[in-house]
Amino acid sequence: MITVKLFARIREDLGVGELSLPVADSVRDLRDTLCKERGSRWADALLSPQVIIAVNQQVAALDDQLSDGDEVAFFPPVTGG
Amino acid sequence: MTGAHWDKAAISVQTEDFDPGAELSRLGQAGDCGAVASFIGQVRGDATAATAGVVALELEHYPGMTERSIAEIIQQAQQHWSLQAARVIHRIGRLHVGDRIVFVGVSSRHRADAFAACEFIMDYLKTRAPFWKKQWDTRGVAQWVDARESDRTAAARWQHEYAAKDFVEFP
Numbered sequence: 001m002i003t004v005k006l007f008a009r010i011r012e013d014l015g016v017g018e019l020s021l022p023v024a025d026s027v028r029d030l031r032d033t034l035c036k037e038r039g040s041r042w043a044d045a046l047l048s049p050q051v052i053i054a055v056n057q058q059v060a061a062l063d064d065q066l067s068d069g070d071e072v073a074f075f076p077p078v079t080g081g
Numbered sequence: 082m083t084g085a086h087w088d089k090a091a092i093s094v095q096t097e098d099f100d101p102g103a104e105l106s107r108l109g110q111a112g113d114c115g116a117v118a119s120f121i122g123q124v125r126g127d128a129t130a131a132t133a134g135v136v137a138l139e140l141e142h143y144p145g146m147t148e149r150s151i152a153e154i155i156q157q158a159q160q161h162w163s164l165q166a167a168r169v170i171h172r173i174g175r176l177h178v179g180d181r182i183v184f185v186g187v188s189s190r191h192r193a194d195a196f197a198a199c200e201f202i203m204d205y206l207k208t209r210a211p212f213w214k215k216q217w218d219t220r221g222v223a224q225w226v227d228a229r230e231s232d233r234t235a236a237a238r239w240q241h242e243y244a245a246k247d248f249v250e251f252p
Contacts, residue, residue: 008141008213009225050228054211057146073143073211077228080140080171080212081122081183081203 002030002066007075010045023070027053028062030072050077089166090155092148096174099184104168108188111166118195119186120203126178127216135216139223140173140182143211147171154205158187161201162194169202171212201239208236 001020011017024030031053035043045051053060054073066072089111093099101121108117127135155167170184185203189195214226 005143007143007211008215012225054143054146057143057149073146075143075211076213076225078208078211079214079226079228080142080210081207081232 001068003071004030004034005071005073007073009076010051010074013045014042023068024066026062026066027055027060027064027072030066031062031074046074051075052077089164090152090159091166091168092151092155093170094142094144094147094173095170096172098172098181099170101181101184104170104184104186108166108168108186111188113190114165114188115190116192116195117186117188118192118199119184120199121181122183122203124176124178124180124182134178134219136178136219137217138176138182138226139215139217140171140176141213141215142171142173146211150210151206154202154209157205158198158202162189162198163191164189164194164198167198167202169206171206171210173212204232204236204239207232 002023004019004021006014006017021030021033024033031046035046052075053062054075055064055066056071057073060072101119105117105119108114108119124138125135151169151171155169158164158167165188168184168186172180172182176182183203183206185199185206187195187198187202189198208228215223216226217223
């Protein structure tokens with residue numbers, strides 16, 4: 001399984017902060033599955049070019065491969081400090 | 082406190098306030114220290130013609146990744162400047178105008194290293210550490226704060242200045 005975490009505006013827009021999904025081949029596959037299965041609100045939130053994706057708490061690229069047990073996070077540009 | 086990469090680095094993500102004087106004293110006692118530089122960020126009121134003033138902020142973070150990314154930033158600073166110690170404290174939760182949000186402090190033998198490393202750590206923290214601010218204005222309206230281009234520019238400047246491959250820009 002893959003643990004998906006959503007933060008800030010994305011978490012609020014989609015009404016969920018964490019979910020478990022069957023393992024996908026790549027970050028892109030995981031994202032596309034979420035967008036396809038969960039509808040246009042998810043596509044709007046996750047397909048924005050501003051979205052940052054992290055795998056196991058390191059910034060990742062769409063083509064990065066996934067394995068069972070990975071944690072994938074989607075979040076907007078950071079605004080701390 | 083976590084010192085993931087270097088035993089003189091201390092990182093805290095916490096709801097409670099901190100004591101700047103105590104932090105500065107500790108930094109000043111680290112090794113053969115001749116210089117301590119620090120930065121404190123506070124919540125601004127930010128009233129403009131277009132927006133009502135801010136009364137409060139809510140700080141959200143990504144537990145684990147936040148501490149890890151700050152540790153990596155400090156490690157980069159330590160590789161480029163000669164530092165005796167580094168301390169980063171970032172508050173989370175609900176904060177009001179005038180409250181302290183963030184502390185970055187470094188100590189070194191000479192001031193140039195301390196000034197540069199402190200500014201570098203702060204610039205990188207703002208564009209790379211996963212924190213998000215939501216603000217409430219005087220009308221009670223909440224909205225997420227947008228990332229600022231000026232923060233991105235400030236962080237990118239270090240790459241140009243030092244032409245360092247490992248100063249990787251956040252995507």
